[in-house]
Amino acid sequence: MTANVRFGFVVLHYLVDDETAKCIDSIRQLPSNHLIHITVVDNNSDNGSYERLLRKYDGVSNIHFIHNSYNLGFAQGNNIGYKYCVETLKCNFVCVINNDACVKSDNFVDLCVEDAQNPCVGVVGPDIQSGKNDIPQNPVYSIIDTPKALQKFHRYLICRSVLSALNLFDLFNKVVVSRKRGSNVSSREPAQAARPYKLHGACLVFTPSFIGHFNEPFDSRTFLYLEEDILYIRCKKDGLTMLYDSRIKVYHREDASTDAQVKHSDYLKELNTMKYQLQSYNVLKEYIK
Numbered sequence: 001m002t003a004n005v006r007f008g009f010v011v012l013h014y015l016v017d018d019e020t021a022k023c024i025d026s027i028r029q030l031p032s033n034h035l036i037h038i039t040v041v042d043n044n045s046d047n048g049s050y051e052r053l054l055r056k057y058d059g060v061s062n063i064h065f066i067h068n069s070y071n072l073g074f075a076q077g078n079n080i081g082y083k084y085c086v087e088t089l090k091c092n093f094v095c096v097i098n099n100d101a102c103v104k105s106d107n108f109v110d111l112c113v114e115d116a117q118n119p120c121v122g123v124v125g126p127d128i129q130s131g132k133n134d135i136p137q138n139p140v141y142s143i144i145d146t147p148k149a150l151q152k153f154h155r156y157l158i159c160r161s162v163l164s165a166l167n168l169f170d171l172f173n174k175v176v177v178s179r180k181r182g183s184n185v186s187s188r189e190p191a192q193a194a195r196p197y198k199l200h201g202a203c204l205v206f207t208p209s210f211i212g213h214f215n216e217p218f219d220s221r222t223f224l225y226l227e228e229d230i231l232y233i234r235c236k237k238d239g240l241t242m243l244y245d246s247r248i249k250v251y252h253r254e255d256a257s258t259d260a261q262v263k264h265s266d267y268l269k270e271l272n273t274m275k276y277q278l279q280s281y282n283v284l285k286e287y288i289k
Helices: 017-028 049-056 073-088 108-115 147-165 169-188 208-213 227-237 256-261 266-285
Strands: 006-013 035-042 063-067 093-098 101-103 121-130 203-206 241-252
Touching: 006 017, 006 049, 006 073, 017 035, 017 049, 017 093, 017 101, 035 049, 035 073, 049 063, 063 073, 073 093, 093 101, 093 108, 093 208, 108 121, 108 241, 121 208, 121 227, 147 266, 227 241, 227 266
Parallel strands: 006 035, 006 093, 035 063, 121 241
Antiparallel strands: 093 203, 101 241, 121 203
């Protein structure tokens, strides 16, 4: 089934080479009968982590490194890796996986290829187990794809910005966490065709159908946040579906690079979050009429 499959993995690296190495090694343990390439995209890490990865995997023929001259964020960074896999390595499947995630299924490639037998399937998402709270992260039923949902998210941004200005962002985060715990119960339920869902960005597999439709998986105008909602809308408009496959297992430590970047300042992390959410909100508005 996988004889003619060229399967590319894109690992976006920033600062935490130990996490990136765990991700790479989990991919390298997949059965060797698959033609697998790993493209590591470094977002201008300035702590020597990129150089350590180069030394660690020096001479490994199927691992490729791309170094960005500055931090391009999630969307642009992964787009560069995606293009390299498709245009240079001639991959017909591309998996974009967070550097703090690890593949847990030996049949990862086989199952993705099986799912892609349906030409309507554009993106496959695995069962992602969170390392923070053990709550499954796929599928995600909260989607911002209507004017009403967009307005609700806008109110959220306003509320967050006001509380942050009053130095009450800790209180806001506690409220958000408690709500997430209540809403994530539905993530344990099997995905139903009648109930729309999007897929978590920690691990997304783009099929030949998707690659045939799109030169890039993400809107490069976003830096971080809302990429999954935009991807859902783009797929829907082109007649492609997102498929959650509970048989495929991935472990996600979560936020390793972000925590490393601003670990000494919760306030800086809050400001970055607000900045990038607002930026992505303005992009998402263009997709929702």
